[in-house]
Every structure is written in C-alpha cells, then in structure tokens.
Amino acid sequence: MENHPSPQPVTAEAAPAAQPDSFAPIEPPNMAALSETYGSSTFFRRWGAHVIDHILLACFLLGMSSFAEQSGETWAVFLILALLIGIPCYYVLLEGLTGFTVGKLALQIKAVDADGRPPGLGKSFIRSLLRFVDTNPLLVGGLPAGISVLVTKRKQRLGDLAANTYVVKLKDLPHASKKSTARFTVIFSIAALLCLIFGMYGVVSLAKSTPKERVFTSKDKLVQLTATSGWSKDNSLHEEANLVISNRFADKYVLVISEAKDDLGDSLTLEEYAEIVETNFDDELVNSSIGKFRPAIVDHNPAIRFTVSGEVDDVDVTYIMTVIETPTHFHQVMAWTEARKFDSLEEELLDITSSFRESADTAGEL
Known part of the structure; x- marks a missing residue:
C-alpha cells in the first residue's frame, strides 16, 4: 500500500491575516x-x-x-x-x-x-x-x-x-x-x-452725515443749550446747576447756574458779578490760572468771558467761563475738559456756550 504524506496542521502563525473590512464605519476619535x-x-x-x-x-x-x-x-x-x-x-x-x-x-x-x-x-x-x-x-x-x-x-x-x-x-x-x-x-x-x-x-x-443738534432745556424752563449728538443731560454732576449736559466718553462738560437779580441787589454790575465768580474759582482750584476778562455778546445780551486753568483731584482742567447778564438774571455758563484735550475741544465748547438762550417768557419780564 502506497504511503501518502499526511497533511501538516496549520498553526496560528501560518494562518493568513484577516483582511480589514473596507466598508466598516470609521469611529470618530474621542x-x-x-x-x-x-x-x-x-x-x-x-x-x-x-x-x-x-x-x-x-x-x-x-x-x-x-x-x-x-x-x-x-x-x-x-x-x-x-x-x-x-x-x-x-x-x-x-x-x-x-x-x-x-x-x-x-x-x-x-x-x-x-x-x-x-x-x-x-x-x-x-x-x-x-x-x-x-x-x-x-x-x-x-x-x-x-x-x-x-x-x-x-x-x-x-x-x-x-x-x-x-x-x-x-x-x-x-x-x-x-x-x-x-x-x-x-x-x-x-x-x-x-x-x-x-x-x-x-x-x-x-x-x-452731519451731526444732529439737540436742544436741552432746564427743568424750570428758564434756560437752554444746544449741542450735537453724543451729549446728554447729566443732572448728577452738579446739584445746584439749572442745567448740566455732558459727554463723559469724551470728557467734556457744560453747565449753567442762574441767579435772579432780585436776590443779589439791583446795584450789582456784570463786571462785579464776574469778579465774584473769578474769586470762587481761585478758591476752589489748585494752582489756578485765570485769564483776562473779554467782552462778548450771547443771545443779544452783554457777557464777559475768561478762561481758567487748575487742578481738580490731581487732574489738570481748563474752563471757559462765560458770565451773561439778562434783564432779570445773571447766568454762569461753565464749559470744561481736561487741559490736554482743550485745544481740540475749545471750538465746540465755545459753540455750545454761545448757544445759550433764556426763555422768551423770562426774558420779557422786567
């Protein structure tokens, strides 16, 4: 009887490697x-x-x-x-x-x-x-x-x-x-x-676009100012002022303080009132410097204008001070900003100051 070689067992090492399933879904990484x-x-x-x-x-x-x-x-x-x-x-x-x-x-x-x-x-x-x-x-x-x-x-x-x-x-x-x-x-x-x-x-x-103007009127309807967009009323800035407007983002401010002549005496002149305002500035500011009085006309009324520089809370500030006499009142229009910004903002502050108006009813009283 012819002898045939018996088949050799297939070991694990000799088994062909499993082929990857090309259609298996790719799992996303964690x-x-x-x-x-x-x-x-x-x-x-x-x-x-x-x-x-x-x-x-x-x-x-x-x-x-x-x-x-x-x-x-x-x-x-x-x-x-x-x-x-x-x-x-x-x-x-x-x-x-x-x-x-x-x-x-x-x-x-x-x-x-x-x-x-x-x-x-x-x-x-x-x-x-x-x-x-x-x-x-x-x-x-x-x-x-x-x-x-x-x-x-x-x-x-x-x-x-x-x-x-x-x-x-x-x-x-x-x-x-x-x-x-x-x-x-x-x-x-x-x-x-x-x-x-x-x-x-x-x-x-x-x-x-051109800046839109807005008229701001005091609560007592006595005075008003005109300013462009960006300004707003700021009553918290000065409690005694009749009207305060500001643009805090740009550090520029204007306020109006009005005093009736009947409360001050009939003999007080515009220049004397301006000197009182000047003295108050000199007392309140540190290292104050006050410019010369210059005559002006605001809303057909005589006025005196001067600049003031000084320190407030260690900040250098420059003011444009305008004192206006109307038949019934003296008005202080105070506009200011930081000294380093004054040159660039001076024209705008002057324009707002010059926009001052007293109400028609008040102006007509004598």
Missing part, C-alpha cells in the same frame, strides 16, 4: 482625548476666528444702525430689537446646528459635543450665554476665554466647560462631510460679503 493632543495652535485659531466674527458683526451693526437712523424712529426701534435677538442667535443657531461660525469655518475649526457632532441648540445656548463673561468686548475682551483655553487640559473656554463641548480641527473629524462643508463655505461666504457691504454702507453714511 473629543476629550483629541483636545488633549492640541498645543497652542488651537488657541491662535480660536482667537483668529473670534476676531473675524467680531469684525463681521461690527460691520453688520454699523450698517444696520445707519439704516435705522435714516429710516425714522419706528424702524430704529424695530431694528434695535432685531439686533439684540439676531447677534446672540448668530452663535446659538450657527454653532448649535452646524458647529461653525464664519470665523471658525474660515480657520477650519469646529465646535462639537463629546461625540464629535454639532453641539445642538441647548449646549450652544450655554456656550453663547457664557460669552457675556469670557469674550465680552465691553468687559475685558476675550482675556478670560484666552486664559482658559491656554491653561485647561482640553483647551476649553468657560462656555465649553459649562456645556461640555470642544473646539477641534476640522481635519481631525473623519466623519465630516466634505459636501456639507463646501455648502457651508458658500453660504457663509455670502453672509460675510453682505456684512462687509453693510459695514461699507455704514462708513459712507457716517462720513456723509
């Missing part, structure tokens, strides 16, 4: 673990996205504000409400539904939940709510957010920590749809272009 691998580059991408978003929102706000101003009060109220709702929704809706803002898409980063998906409206609302704290330009800008991204293990700002979200690089999301990303790129590019057009419209409108 977002928390992925975020821990990022260095400082993610901070700069997030910062750049933040700048882009704020530039576009500023352009949109400038354009809409100019449009509202030209459209009248009804449109203005409507548009202000729309802006108050629209700007927060820029983050809530876009990030919640897509994970992107215009800035994030431009820098190829995306806000995601723990599974690598867009956060959803709930988490996005929390992230956006915390922007009032960590990226508020009216507080300390994006400083809290920047510090948080740099020092936290998973590169999260305060809003991410509260909502359990992450900002990752788009290339690290295997399941990200290139088709959807391309579609978002087109839509967001159009939105960005519209914002820039709005901004250009706002700049042009601002350049062409």
